[in-house]
Amino acid sequence: MMMKNLAKCGLSLAVMAACIAPRTGLAGLVGEPAPPLNVSEWIKGGPVEIKPGTNIYVLEIWETHRPASRASITNLNEIQRTFKDDGVVVLTVSDEPAGLIKDFVQQQGTNIDFLVAADTKRHTSLSYMKPIDERTLPFVFIVGTNGDLLWHGPPEKVVNRVVNMIVTGKYDESHAKDLDLARHQMMQYVMLAGQGSDRTGPSGRVLLAARTNDVVLLCDMAHIIAAYPKLKTRDFVLANQALDRAEELSANSPTNLLKVQFTRSIVLFESGQHDEALAKARALLASAPTEFEKTNIQALVQNMENRLSAKGSKMTNPSQTGPAVGNTNPPAGPAGNP
Numbered sequence: 001m002m003m004k005n006l007a008k009c010g011l012s013l014a015v016m017a018a019c020i021a022p023r024t025g026l027a028g029l030v031g032e033p034a035p036p037l038n039v040s041e042w043i044k045g046g047p048v049e050i051k052p053g054t055n056i057y058v059l060e061i062w063e064t065h066r067p068a069s070r071a072s073i074t075n076l077n078e079i080q081r082t083f084k085d086d087g088v089v090v091l092t093v094s095d096e097p098a099g100l101i102k103d104f105v106q107q108q109g110t111n112i113d114f115l116v117a118a119d120t121k122r123h124t125s126l127s128y129m130k131p132i133d134e135r136t137l138p139f140v141f142i143v144g145t146n147g148d149l150l151w152h153g154p155p156e157k158v159v160n161r162v163v164n165m166i167v168t169g170k171y172d173e174s175h176a177k178d179l180d181l182a183r184h185q186m187m188q189y190v191m192l193a194g195q196g197s198d199r200t201g202p203s204g205r206v207l208l209a210a211r212t213n214d215v216v217l218l219c220d221m222a223h224i225i226a227a228y229p230k231l232k233t234r235d236f237v238l239a240n241q242a243l244d245r246a247e248e249l250s251a252n253s254p255t256n257l258l259k260v261q262f263t264r265s266i267v268l269f270e271s272g273q274h275d276e277a278l279a280k281a282r283a284l285l286a287s288a289p290t291e292f293e294k295t296n297i298q299a300l301v302q303n304m305e306n307r308l309s310a311k312g313s314k315m316t317n318p319s320q321t322g323p324a325v326g327n328t329n330p331p332a333g334p335a336g337n338p
Helices: 002-007 013-017 067-071 073-086 098-111 123-132 158-167 173-195 200-210 215-227 236-249 254-270 274-287 291-309
Strands: 041-044 056-061 088-094 115-118 139-143 149-153
Touching: 041 098, 056 073, 056 123, 056 158, 067 073, 073 088, 073 098, 073 158, 098 115, 139 158, 149 158, 149 173, 173 200, 173 215, 200 215, 200 236, 215 236, 215 254, 236 254, 254 274, 254 291, 274 291
Parallel strands: 056 088, 088 115
Antiparallel strands: 041 115, 056 139, 139 149
16 A cells, blocks of 8 residues: 555655665765775774674773763773673774873773773774764774674663673674665655755655654654754655554554654644644643653643743744653664663
8 A cells, every 4th residue: 555655656666765775885974884994093802893703892982081081991992891791892083183191091000901092084084984874973883793783873882781782692783684775764854854854755755665664763754854954855744654554553552652652743743733732742641551652741831831821922943742652853862772
């Protein structure tokens, strides 16, 4: 049925698919060969090469002056100590001057248990960060023994869990590839919608077809279309089509149905149907089965009420509608999250 609907648009599938990148040959995505290390100087430990073999590499692109980078040291040390015997190599690369990095490492003394390198010409940082359009530092990439990129995301505790799953053989690389491709395609759609491109509509329909059997990705798509900031094109019809399909898939899953209805209330509110949206959100709050879900829904209701009470002033940023359920923020966030 989905493919028949696409055909009715009068555009060939080949043309529409060109609007959204396919799986094959997308450098920088999970499942693709990781770029080689290209550093100007090793400051602590090394040298090492990222290549197929027996090692798993946890690479953090960082800058030593950033508080978030300094805060990540403890967790990087923990990963290196915990998984050293499993062939895990933790390393950081910075594009700061080598002298500045040396001073920082000397100040830290024995507090750093991982490798540190300078990349003053930004070869490594650009080869990893640019393909996924990532600018946030610090940022982590994990490379498997096969030389492929297995995961990327911010330096949070989830990194430890991903590494553990990889070394114990429990990491689903195929699923991670699908999630990362979905994130990349959503990012492309956001770019087109932000430009107001006439390719936004065809791209959205292909995106819907690609996600047609995944409730979480369908909900994410609808939420982003409705609430992501600064989009010149908001296709609320497409957002509701995604939710209609997600609702079909959730007939026997109360948890998934809650996700769908939560997202539906956001789409209703952002499309101007404020009373209906607020009524739906309040009904969800009254029936929420857990405290965690009640907290999320209460935040959504409160935000809607605050915005409605601000009549006469400009509506607040649409991205602040409330916490999305299972949201995949396209320009950032972890890929291949277990």
